[in-house]
Amino acid sequence: MPPAQAAAPASHPSREVRLLLIGRGxxxxxxxxxxxxxxxxxxxxxxxxxxxxxxxxxTLLGSALMTLAVGRWGHRLPHGRLLRAAGLLMALTGFAFAGLSAFWPLLLVAFVGTLNPSAGDVSVFLPLEHMRLANAVQGPAAQGPSRTTLFARYSLVAALCAALGSLAAAAPEALVRAGIGLLPALRGMFVVYGLAGVAIWLLYARLPPSDDDGPHAPPVPLRESRRIVARLAALFSIDAFAGGLLVQSLLALWLFERFGLSLAQAATFFFWSGLLSALSQLAAPRVARRIGLLNTMVFTHIPASLALIAAAFAPSMQLALGLLFVRAALSQMDVPTRAAFVMAVVSPSERSAAASYTAVPRSLASALSPSLGGALFAAGWLAAPLLACGVLKIAYDLTLLAMFRGVHAEE
Known part of the structure; x- marks a missing residue:
């Protein structure tokens, strides 16, 4: 093959990855x-x-069901078209929320729209973007970054942009000080959300055509990978349920109750722990190249859980915060490796369905446990949510290792 022809495909995934990362951010x-x-x-x-x-x-239930529908029936339509449709739905969601005031219309829009009230990403975009990212890398001989590296960048961009976006929540108060009413200022932020949906539609309209947009190797629903995806989804749900016992708001409550941290001190802690979590995902691809995807998921997660359990019984604030920083530096390294592992153990045509079927149960499971964690705190058992979260996560890691140690997953 002539050099010019051999180099041509490399720019295609590079451009696609760049657009997907901008859209995710x-x-x-x-x-x-x-x-x-x-x-x-x-x-x-x-x-x-x-x-x-x-x-x-x-919002969570509607997003989960829509994501599940994409996994079940999305193979019937080109994924580029589905991504653009999701961008339009996002725009309509923002504009509708900005214009409506009655509860039932807002409830309907929340159910069918794309709003995300949680820290994670539970949306129809997720399986579609994962599939496109995974297909941008075709094995170790492919040019450009590895699959795990791409997912690490994807997770890092999301974490950093979400942190910056949360700062924008102060904008309505600034507008109020400028003489604008609180309600119009809040409505304006949902208009911004809708405009972001328009921008994403325009962005994804520039995505290069891929195999799923044409007659070659179309995506299909789960078939030969159904069993392995079902096992992964069940295990990921345990991990998500455990994490829901100690979502960020409950961890803040524990710090307030146990050590009397002020709001400013807590904000500083969460900023640095969030930064550690985001940056640690950059190290995940290097670790995965040395010890493998599964080992990276398990052997970074277990020390993080042990640090959390130790923090529950730490006698001083300094020691507890230090242990929580250790947890923050390790606990999220499994995010890009988990996504890469799922994409690696299924066939390319099943990747979208696999992403859907593993993401949705996680979302539903994580929505169940925060109320239990809050009830344990209310009962005066301050260490119980941290202990339960750590123990469940270690059980998940050991079970994952035992069940999938013999499964080949190419990084």
């Missing part, structure tokens, strides 16, 4: 401020906390 940024502003907006509209909870649950 933009979504994470607007999700960052929407997660903070959604309850404030609903309260400003006159709803009570029960309505806030119901509407937040509707």
């Amino acid at each position: 933009l979504r994470a940024a607007v999700d960052g401020f929407v997660a903070v502003l959604l309850p404030a907006y609903l309260l400003a509209l006159g709803f009570d906390v029960w309505h806030v909870g119901v509407l937040s649950s509707a």
Whole structure:
């Protein structure tokens, strides 16, 4: 093959990856401020906390079901078209939330739309973007970064942009000081969310055509990989349930109750722990190249869980915070490697379905446990959520290692 012809395909995935990373960063940024502003907006509209909870649950449930539908039936349409449709849905969601005031219309929009009130990404975009990223790398001979490296960049961009986006949640207060009413200022932020959806539609309209957009190797629903994906989904749900016992708000509550941290001190802690978690994902590809995807997932996760358990019984604030920093530096290294592992153990045509079927159960499981963690705190058992979270995660890691040690997953 002539050199010019051999080099041509390399620019195709490079451009595709760049567009996908920009789109993921933009979504994470607007999700960052929407997660903070959604309850404030609903309260400003006159709803009570029960309505806030119901509407937040509707967003998670609707997103999970839509993601599941993409995994089940999305193979019938080109994925490029589905990504653009998701961008338009995101735009309509933002504009509808900015213009509506009654509860039932807002509930309907929340259910069918793309709002994300949680820290993670549970959306119809997720399996589609994962599939495109995975297909941009075709084995060790492919030019450019490895699959795990791409997923690490994807996770890092999302984490950093979400952190920056959360800072934008202060914008309505600044607008109020400038003479604009609180409710119009909050509505304006949802308009910004809608405009981000338009920008994502324009961005994904520039995606180069891929195999799933044409007649070659179309994506299919799960067939030969059904069993392994079901086992992974069940295990990932245990991990997500354990993590839900100690979501960030509950960890902050533990720090307030146990050590009397001020809001400023807690904010500083979460900034640095979030930065450690984001940056540690850059190390995940290097570790995975040395010890493998599965070993990276397990042998970074277990020390993080042990640090969490030790922090639950730490006698001093300094020791507890140090152990939590250790946990932050290790606990998220499995995020890109987990995604790369799933993409590696299924056939290319099943990747979208696999991403859907492993993401949705995680989302549903993580939505169940925060109330249990809060109840344990309310009962005065301050160490119990940390202990339960750590023990469950270690059990998940050991089971994952035992079940998939013999499965070949090419990094």
